[in-house]
Amino acid sequence: MRRGKTAAIGAAAVLAGVLVAGAQPAAGTARDGAAGSGSAGAGPERFERQRAVWHRCQDGPDDAAGKQLDEAGARCAEITVPLDYSRPDGRTVKIALSRLKAGDPRRRRGALLYNPGGPGVPAASLIVQLGRAAPEVAARYDLIGMDPRFVGRSTPLNCSWPVTGIGSAGPDRRSFDRTAALAEDLASRCAAHREVLPHASTRNTARDMDVIRSVLGEPKLSYLGSSYGTYLGAVYLQLFPGRADRVVFDSSLNPDLYGPDLMRTTGPAVTEVLKDWAAWAARRHDRYRLGSDAAEVLAVVNRIGRAAARRPLKVGRHRVDGRVLPMLLWNVTAGDDDEAYASFAADVRVLRDAARGVTVTPTPVLEGVLAGLPAPDADGYFSAQTAIQCADRAVSRDPETYYRDIRAHRADEPLFGPLTRNLTPCSFWPVAPAEPPTKIRNDVPVLMVGATGDPAATYPGQLAMHRALTGSRLVPLRGAFRHTVYGGLFAPRNACIDAIVDRYLTDGALPARGTACS
Template sequence: MLRVRGTAVTAAAAVLASASLVTACTPRGATPAGNAGLARFEHQEIIWHGCKDGPKDTEGAALDQAGARCAELTAPLDYRHPDGRTIKVAVSRLPATDSAHRHGTLFYNPGGPGLPVRYLSLQLRRAAPVLAARYDVIGMDPRFVGRSTPLDCHWPAVSIGSAGADRGTFDETVRLARDLASHCDSRRSVLPYASTRNTARDMDVIRSALGEHKISYLGSSYGTYLGQVYTQLFPDRTDRVVLDSTLDADAFGPELTRTLGPSVTRALRHWAAWAARRDGAYHLGSTTAQVMHAISRLDQNIGRVPVKVGTHTVSSRNLPQLLWNVTAGDDDETYAGYSADVRVLVRAAHGDAVRPTPTLDQVLTDLAAPDTDATFAAQTAIECADRAAASRDPETYYRDIRQHRADDPVFGPLTRTVTPCTFWPTTPAEPPTDVHNSVPLLMVGATGDPATVYQGQLAAHRDLEGSRLVTLRGAFRHTVYAGLFAPKNACIDEAVNHYLTTGVLPSHDSTCRN
C-alpha cells in the first residue's frame, strides 16, 4: 500500500482459520453456528455509549451530534481457539433516518487496509442520504486498527518509498523494510491473526450480537476484498452487497501493487492530455507526448540530483509517491491541483527556488513523519497475515525492478520493491481465501481505474457468479459511488441506490458513461 495525501491510499491495496472448525454443512473456512465456544461472543450484550472520548475527539463529537452510538465488542484473537485470548472491536451505529422505512443493517468499509471506519460511516451518511434513510450504518474499525485493540509497532516511517534510481537507493529500502519488520517482533503472538478472514468473522460476531439474521454491506477498494471474504465464509448471512472498484481476490497480498505501474501510467497519460490542452496555464507541453516527456525528464533529473522544494527534499525515493497522486481523481479540480504540483516539481528540477503548493507541503510533511497513527503498521500486518511475501530474498525484487526499468520507469521502483512482509517475523495462520460463490451482489467500477484494474474487476466478476457489473467507461478514477473519494456519476449512483433500496439486481451487466 502506498501512503499519499496523509492517508493509506486504497489504490495500492490491494491493498493487503481452521479446517478443524469446518463441518460438511459449513461454508469453507467459516465457524459453525453451534460452536459452544463462540456462543458467548455471538450472544454478548452490546453496551452502547456516546462516541466522544475526551475534549479533543472531534470525530467522536461529530458522531454524537449525528445521533450515533458506539460500543466495543469482544471477539476471539484466534477463532480456532475461541476460549483463548480475546480482543476488543470498536463499532459505531448510525440509525436509519427514516425508521418507518428501515430495511436493516449495513456494514461499511471504505478500503485500506488499515483505515479506521467508525467515523467514516458518517461520511457515507452525508454522501448517500437515500441509503442512510433505509439502513442502520455500522462503522467497524477492523481488528488492530483505530480503536479495535490497536497494533502499534512504533514505526519511524509511514512508507518504504521507492527503490529509487540505483542499487544504493534500493538498499536503503531494504534496510528500512527490515528495520520496520523487526519493530513488530514483540507482537509476534498476535500478528498471524490480523487477517481479513478474521475481520470477516468479527463482522459476523457483531451481526449475531446485533440480533440480525442477515446484513447488507458496502465496500470499496480493499473493502471489496473484505466483502468477498465475508460472502465466501457466510453466504447465507448476506442481504444486499455492493462492491465498488473490486479487487481480484486471487491477487490480494503484499505484492498486490507490484504490477500497478502501467495502470497508473495510463492514468498519468490521461492527465497529460488534459494538461496539454491547458499549456498556457501549466507550461508542461502542448501535446500529450510533450507532457509525458516532461515527467520522464523530471524523473531522470531528480534521480541524478535531489532538489529542494521549500524546506523539503524531493529525491528518487519520494518523487514517485508524489506523482502517484494522479490517482486521486480525473475531474478538472483534481487535475488542476495535480498540475500545479507537477509544475512546482519541474521548476525545482530546473534549479529554480520554489515553494511547495499546500498539497505538496502536506504530503511531503506526512511522508517524512513517523507512523504515529499506526496506519502503515496495521495495513502491513493485515497484508502479511493474509498472504506470505512471494519472496524473502531482496535480490528477487531488485532483479524485477531492473527488468522493468524500461517499460515501468517511474512507478516500477515504487511498486516492485521490498515491503516489510519480505522480512516479517511470522507467517500466515491460514491460507488465502479462495473466493468462488454465487451470492447475489452488485459490482461497480471504472474501466480506467488505476488501483483495482478493470481486468482484475472482470476476474472477480467471474468468480462471483451471482454478481452483476455496472461499468463506468472512460473514467480514470478509483471508486465510483456517491463521490466519496472520486467524482460522482449519476448513472452509477442510481444503479447502486436502486439496488440497495429495492433489493432488485439488474437483469444483466450494463455501462455508464463518464
Template sequence: MLSPRGRALCAAALAALTSASLITGCTTRPGAAADGRGPARFEHQTLAWHRCADGPKDTEGTALDRAGARCAEATVPLDHRRPEGRTLTVALARLPATDTAHRHGTLFYNPGGPGVPVRVLALQLRAAEPELAARYDVIGMDPRFVGRSTPLDCGWPSVSIGSAGTGRAGFERTVARARDLAARCADHRTELPYVSTRDTARDMDVIRAALGERRISYLGSSYGTYLGQVYTQLFPGRTDRVVLDSTLDADTYGPDQTAALGPAVTRALRHWAAWAAHRDRAYGLGSTTGEVMDSVGELNRAVARAPVRLGAHTVDSGNLPQLLWNVTAGDSDETYAGYAADVRVLLRAARGDGADPTPNLEQALTALAAPDTDGTFAVQTASQCADRAAASRDPETYYRDIRAHRADDPLFGPLTRTVTPCTFWPAAPAEPPTAVRNDVPLLMVGDTGDPAAVYQGQLAAHRALRGSRLVTLRGAFRHTVYGGLFAPRNPCVEHAVNAYLTTGVLPSRDSTCRN
C-alpha cells in the first residue's frame, strides 16, 4: 500500500491532470427485449463471485481476499443504446458490511481518476472509515477499460505530453507528442466513443440491478464526483445516500478543464511558500513568502535556459511544472516538508551545486519518463475525450491562450493550457455532455483552497444539484477532505459525512468547518 504522502501525490496528480441537451432518464428500458438481446439480460445476470487473487503474485487480489472480499465480472454492452451489440466485462470487488445486524445497504466508491482501478482502493476506505464499513457492503468497480475490466491499450510511449515551456519550440513539442498519442489510438476508434462517464454510470446501474439492489449509496471524490453527478442525472430514483467530496463542475468537465487551474495551483504554492518561510532555517528557501516564491521563479528560469541534470534524470521546462504541481498533494506538515525538500534539491541542481533526487523526485521523474504500460493515461484521456470534445482542434488557439497568460500564469499555464491528445482525437463523442440539473438529495463537502476542484466550481455544482447541502472547510489547501484518504482528517467534516451516511438525514442548511 502507498504511504500517506504517496497516496496524496498520486491522487492529486491524477485528479488535476486528467485534462447540451438536458438528459432526463436512462436510455435502457428495464424489462424490454424479452428475446434476451436487450438490456434486461444484463440487469438480470447472475454475478459469479470468486476469490480476487489471480495467483500467488497478485498482491492486490490477495489483500482483498484477506479482507474477506469477493470479486466478480459483470457483462455490459459496449454501447448501452445498442445492447444487442458487442459486450465488455467490468470487474468489481465487494467488501461485505462488518456489522451485518446493522447493515444499511450497498455503497459504490470511486476515489477519482478517470482511468484509476478502484477494486483494491475499497480496502483503504474500509480501513479509514470503519463506521461506514460496518453498515455498507462497499463496491469497488474498475471502470470499463480500466484495471481488471476489459482493457484498452493504445501502446503509448509516455504518460504525459508535458508543459509547453517558455517558447514556441516547447509548444511544438507538445503538439507533436499529443498528435502522436492520438494517432496511436486510431485502431480503437470503434471503442473510443464509449469510454465515457455516461457509459460508466450505466455500467454501475447494470451492476446495481444484478446485485438486486433497488437503490445504491455512493461516495465519490474528485473525478468520482463527476461520475456521481452523471449517475444521479441518469438515474435519479436509484440513489440512497450520496456524498461528493471536492466536487467538479459538470458544465466544464472535459479535456480542457485544467486550462484555468494554474492560478488555483499558484495560490496553493503561495500557501506552501508561507509555510516554508517560517522554516527557513530548515530549508533555506527564503524567510518571507515572496522570497520563497522568488526561489521557485529562479528554478523555473534556470531550467528554461538549459536543462538540469538530477541524478540519472533531466529536468527541463517540459517536466518541471509537473514536478512542482505536486504542491496540490495536500497541506499537512508532512506533505509540505516533503515538497520543500524536493524544491531544495531542484534548486541545488539548478545552481550547479550537485544533488541527488529525493525518493519522491526519483519516483516522479522515473514515472514521467516511462511508457504507459498499463494504459492508464490513455484511458484517462479517452474518457475525457468521450465526455466532451476539445474546445478547439486548432493548435494555434492554445498557443495564443498560453501567450495571453504568460504574465499571470507563467509557471503552470504552459502546462494546463497547451494542447491535449483530445485536440487531435480520432473519434468524436457518441453523445453530448451530460447537463446536470436535478434535485436528488446529497451531501457535498469541499474546501475553499482546493487547487484541483476550485471552490467557484464547487459552488456552481451546488447550484445545479438543487437537493444538495454543502459543508465547506475554510482555510485548507487540499484536494479531498473526507476520510483522511488523500489529505488530513478534519473532525468537523468527518462528523457531517458519517452522520449523514449513518442516519440518511441531510443537514438542514449549508455549513462551515474550520481547518
C-alpha cells in the first residue's frame, strides 16, 4: 500500500478511535466452545451444516474488488449465522466470504482465514493481495476472506454519520466540549439500530468464524490476523481452542485493554516514531532544512503546534486548528522507510511555512486527509467500526473522566494526548454490550511477530498478548517503527520476518525462543 493511502486511512482510523480497563470475567472456554442449540459457542447444526454456494465475486460493472477476485480465480459465497447466538432460532444475518483455492492441491494443508485488522475492514477482497505476498502459503492453503458481520457485504450497518469521527479534543475546554457534543450526536444516530448493536461484538464474529470452518468442512482452521485481527484471533482461540491449526498474529493488541479506549495507550509510542523521523530528517538537513539535529526538528513541530493552538493555519483551501493538526501529524506512523519519511517531511515543511504565515499549497497527502476529515461516512465504515468496539467493552459515560485524563497528560503528551485520550461515541452509546469482555488466557500455540516501535500495537501490548497466550512464540522486529510487519501488505517487507512466518505456516516449525529480527 502506498504511503499516501496509508496516511489517509490512518488519520481517518484515529478519528473513529481504532486504537478499558475493567472487570473481565473468564470466558469459560469449555462452555463457550460447545456446540448445540442455545450454546454461546458454535451455532446449532442447521447453521453448521449449511452448504455454501460459490459464485463469481463481481457485483456489477463498478465492483473493482470483485473483478480482481474473479481475475485471480477466487469465488465468493454467503452463509447465514444467528444475530444472537443465545437465540439461534431468532433473527439471522448474512456473512460474505471469498475463497482462493490452494495453488498446489497435492500439498494442500487446509484453509487459512485472513483478517487484516480494523475493526470493520471488509476482508473478503484482500486474499488476492495475501496470495501475491505469500505465494508459498497460497500454494498450501485455501485462502479465506470474510467481511465481518455488519461490514462490507455482510448485512452492512450504516448510521449515516455526517462525519467520519470526532478527532482530537483540541487545546482547551471549549474544543473538548465540541468533540463531546459531536460524539453524543453520532451515537444518537445509531439508536435506530439498537436491536442489532449489542451483537456486533468480536465474540460473535469469532463464532461466525467457527461456523465458516464447519461449512468449509475443515476440522481445524488456520488463521492470520494483524492489528485488530490479532484480538479477533485471540477470542477465537479462547472460545474454540481445539479448532485452531496454525495461527499467526502480526502486531498484537493488548487483550486486557482492547476496546474503545485502547488508543489512550498509544501517544508515547507515536511520539517515539516522531523522534525517529526527526533524527532521519536531521541527517538530511541539507535537503529538508528542518534542523541539523533531532531536537531542532522536533522544535519545528512544536512551534507548528503552538501556532495552530493560537489560530487556525491556512493550508490551501483548508484551516488547520489545534483539533485537526494532531491528525495530520499522525501521518508520521504511515511507515518508517525513506519514502514514507520523505513524504512526511514534505508535509511538515508545508505546515511550518503555514505557521509562519506563508501562503502554501498542501501536499497530495495533506490535501487528501484534509478533504476527507469533514466528509460524511458514506458507506458506514466508521459507524460499523465503532459499533464493534462499543459491543466489545463498556467505557466511562462521564465526559469529565476523559477531560481530566487529557489535562493530566498535556505536559507529557502535548501533541497526541488530546487525540488518543479523547472520548468516543461509545460514551453515549444507546445500548450496553450483551456480554462481558473475553478474558484471554490459554496455551494454544501461536506465532507472534511485531515491531518493537509499533505506534498502534505498542510493544508493551504485544508482550501482554504474549503473556496471555502461554503457548505463543514472539519474534520482535527490533528497531522498526511500523504497524504490521509480515508480507509487505501494509508496511515495508522484512525478509527475516517473512521467512519465519512462511516456514511456520508451511512446515509447522516455530522459531527457537529468543529469536528476533532487525
